[in-house]
Amino acid sequence: MSKNTLFDKVWDLHKVSSLPGGSDQIFIGLHLIHEVTSPQAFGALKDKNLRVKFPSRTVATVDHIVPTDNQSRPFKDNLAEQMIETLEKNCIEHKIKFFNIGSGNQGIVHVVSPELGLTQPGMTIACGDSHTSTHGAFGSIAFGIGTSQVRDVLATQTIAMNKLKVRQIWCENKLSNGVYAKDLVLHIINKLGVKAGVGFAYEFAGPAINSLSMEERMTICNMSIEGGARCGYINPDEKTFSYIKNKLCAPKNENWDEALLWWKSLKSDANSIYDDVTKIDASKVEPTVTWGITPGQSVGINQKIPLLEELSPDDQFVAEEAYEYMGFKPGQSIKDTPIDVCFIGSCTNGRISDLRVAAKVIKDKKVSQNIKAFVVPGSEKVAKEAKIEGLDKIFLDAGFQWREPGCSMCLAMNPDKLIGNQVSASSSNRNFKGRQGSPTGRTLLMSPAMVAAAAISGKVTDIRDFM
Amino acid sequence: MIKKFQTPVGPISKIVGKSIVLIGDDIDTDRIIPARFLKCVNFDNLGQSVFEDDRKNLKGKHPFDLESNKGSSILIVNSNFGCGSSREHAPQALLRWGIRAIIGESFAEIFYCNCIAIGIPCFTLPKKLVKNIQENKNLNNSLCEINIKESTFKSTFFNFDLEIKTSSKNMFLSGEWDATSTLLANKKLIEKKLNDLPYTKF
Structure with a gap:
């Protein structure tokens, strides 16, 4: 069983209780929603006569159904229009911040949250989308959830989940010219297989990972799920902190200093124990x-x-x-x-x-x-x-x-x-x-x-x- | 008269019904329910669209179209079933078609959790045993019974033990798979956690 990894630390910090069945109740620090997997969750809240517990910890945008040629409203596609209207209505009713088209901050949820500085180290982040693993690039523990769990996060800010095992994927050397983060992650998935990550969080580490920019790191963590791992992360470093600094929702002034101090303490210990370690030679990766x-x-x-x-x-x-x-x-x-x-x-x-x-x-x-x-x-x-x-x-x-x-x-x-x-x-x-x-x-x-x-x-x- | 669809409720200890075999590894949630059917604000009509593209492609020969599989409720699959997207629409479509339990070599993580959250128990078995079951010609004619507490599968032609995570088993037996009320019971602890986390003050 893993010990003293970033994953263990963030998990333990967010654990609310051990549930009777044997899984853990985990607090979700940031909940991201979009138009496809949230309407049924809001519907279920209504059926159960519940409200959103902490509306300020959920942020919405619209991305899956939006047309990319003509975004004027109403959308030509009635179903798409109905979905965006439902999200608009739910966000107003439950006082949830919504970055709508034209706000200057709309976009794919996993692009928007980091660029707003919402995604921060040490957080748990959940979203009804499997590519939520993207946010792990910042040293957060982020994973996709289904609509019933979206309902649970809305109603309780927590979910029931079994703790994952941790596999470190140590990437040695550096990528050669013309080879990018996408090639590295495709290579990793090819070597390990599409189901090797089931039951695991992937910790990406090593010189090849350290040398990547934050956006490249997001590409790596994004595709963890394609290797079966619901969650992938990278220990935060100076690149992480400077990427977040001055972003719209980043901590400011004395809060920044306090955040930085805490973030710097957040990483897997040198003597952490992993459930598994795999080595990849990044210099051997081709396009x-x-x-x-x-x-x-x-x-x-x-x-x-x-x-x-x-x-x-x-x-x-x-x-x-x-x-x-x-x-x-x-x-x-x-x-x-x-x-x-x-x-x-x-x-x-x-x-x-x-x-x-x-x-x-x-x-x-x-x-x-x-x-x-x-x-x-x-x-x-x-x-x-x-x-x-x-x-x-x-x-x-x-x-x-x-x-x-x-x-x-x-x-x-x-x-x-x-x-x-x-x-x-x-x-x-x-x-x-x-x-x-x-x-x-x-x-x-x-x-x-x-x-x-x-x-x-x-x-x-x-x-x-x-x- | 069309029977109104009933979602599972409360403790689940037994699933009785016919089995349906679906062969293939890495069957992803895009195949279970193609993205165009996600344009909806409820799950009500998903049952008819389950495996839509695969079924069209096989022109009536897909297991979900075969007359002999009509009314089946136990789905037998292979490895990494439900990989890909987190869309709960996938297990919701299976549920609405009539599936009440799934037995397979392995399941993708988010799919597995979604199944628990909507009351579909998933069991695992070794590859060889799954193959034996899938190849058994008599499976179709037999009424099968899954006992969750005992983790057993019984039918006229064969009986075997199933594997299920202890936490999942407990959740189905207690009804805790429908997690909201269990989670809400710790209201005070949740509020304490919010106040204790370093970043909620930033």
Whole structure:
């Protein structure tokens, strides 16, 4: 059993009680809500005649269903309009802070909360969204919950949960040029598997992690859930503190000093005990692309799609399903796979640094013929910053569409969808069957730089050839 | 007359019904309920859309469309079932289709918790045993009974022991799986915690 890790410390600090059944009652410091997984929770509160216990500890935004072309109200899609109206109504009724479209702070919930300084070290953070693990990049313990647990957080500010085990993923050395956080996390998921993290929190550590920016760290923690780990985190350091400083909701003045003092004490001890430790050599990671229907089915850009017999017996069943669905032959190169759609955005890679990297790749170049390429900034703030830097113009000049912020084609709940069996190069997080809105659509996950390179060449390309 | 859907309530100790087999590893929640069906403010109509895309693709041959599986309530799956999105819509869709318990090699974490929270017990079994059950031709014709306290599965053709986390078992037997009232009972402790946490003062 783990001991003295950051996870243990934050868990123990937030434990309210041991419940009769054997699980723990955990206090949630920050609760984030959006339009998709909250309406039924508010409905359940009403049914049980309950109120929101601490409204100031819940913050809302709207992201999943928002259209990215025309955001004027009412939305063309009646169901989407009904969902945003329900959220607006619930936030007013329960006095919950809501960052709505046009507020300057709307966006994907996991982009918005860090950029507002709401996400802070040592907190427990929950949201009805599996990518809540993103916030672990700040040394908080953050995890996705379902709607019934959203109800419980609203009503009690706590949830019932079993304590997770802790696996440290020690990333040695540094990423080489043209290799990004996205490649590292895809590589980790490939090595460990998509279910290795079940029952675990992942602590990402080591020189390769320390050298990453906060936004890159968010990309890593974001995809913990794709490796099965509900929660992933990184011990906070000076980069963490300076990222938070002066943000809208960050502690100010003497509160800042007090917060800093506490945050600096928050890390896994040198003699912490982990349930498991795994080592990854970051210098060996190549630009990585998924070829299948789970985020674990990936290869380095210069590798071939694995043969069935090269895979462990446990992975063969899904591999066969993936070859068939994706239309790939075992042993085929992933490089040069023709692409139809290029998507840059999502809570994984829709931040300003992602847009900067992609813009650099496409500057003074043109999107390949017959490719639909579009950029969906992660938030209104990201969009504003990009415009100040002239990134929107670079994308538009290259032939990309420049859209309004939202989750967009990461999960295609809005009008942005693949058509038929189109192949997308996507900076998002899931390549599940049908994930991007067409039941036969095919997704190749990769870094934003690789998506940009694919947009220019019209096929899967090694970004390092562009550098 | 259409029977009104009843959500589970109170202590759950027994599940009786037919079993339905669904083969496949890493079946994600996007497949269980595609994202377009999440555009709703209640869960009421999700049952009919469960596995929508997979079912369309198999043109009536999907296990959830087979006549022989109609009215089944115990779902037998493979490994990492329910991975991906935290959408509770996935177990809610299964529940509304008629599923009351799931037996599998392993479950994704958030899916498993969502199942507990809505009253669907999930049990695990070793891979080989799951395979044996899934391949048994007589499964379909047999009424099965899961006893949560004993953690047993009984049917005309075979009986075996099931595995379930002790905390989950206790929650189903006591009714505590519907957690809100249990959590609310510690009102004073919750308020104390809020005041004791360093960052609530920042």
